[in-house]
Amino acid sequence: MTPDQIVCLDSNAISPPAGHYSHVCVAGSFVHVSGQLPIAADGTPLRGSSFVVQTKRVLANLDACLKEAQTSRERLVQVRVFVTDINNWSAFNEIYKGWIGAHKPARAVAGVSELHYGLAVEVEAIALV
Numbered sequence: 001m002t003p004d005q006i007v008c009l010d011s012n013a014i015s016p017p018a019g020h021y022s023h024v025c026v027a028g029s030f031v032h033v034s035g036q037l038p039i040a041a042d043g044t045p046l047r048g049s050s051f052v053v054q055t056k057r058v059l060a061n062l063d064a065c066l067k068e069a070q071t072s073r074e075r076l077v078q079v080r081v082f083v084t085d086i087n088n089w090s091a092f093n094e095i096y097k098g099w100i101g102a103h104k105p106a107r108a109v110a111g112v113s114e115l116h117y118g119l120a121v122e123v124e125a126i127a128l129v
Contacts, residue, residue: 003028013064015043023067026129035124036061040053045117049084051088055095058123067126075127076105080124086111092121
């Protein structure tokens with residue numbers, strides 16, 4: 001791949017994008033992962049599920065995207081998290097810490113008024129190939 005080439009991919013391990021975008025795009029050495037929602041592989045939004053269940057699904061979807069781009073969570077550079085209830089920040093942080101281990105990429109957590117399908121959490125990320 002040349003430095004100015006962009007390759008956009010979708011993971012077969014998660015539901016197809018619902019809109020006009022790709023799960024992940026690789027540009028040069030960087031992997032850009034689109035916002036991942038807690039949506040099961042069959043396309044079912046986990047709207048009625050607990051915040052913990054939704055968070056674990058989002059991180060599993062993120063893993064699937066990273067794998068499709070032939071990279072991993074250990075190569076993450078930045079993670080952006082959107083939650084509809086900022087009081088869930090500490091719960092997210094604990095689950096995230098267990099998921100990512102000792103690696104500490106840059107991160108932002110923002111409270112938002114709502115997310116698509118009435119879900120509680122969304123995560124987007126940037127990693128290195």
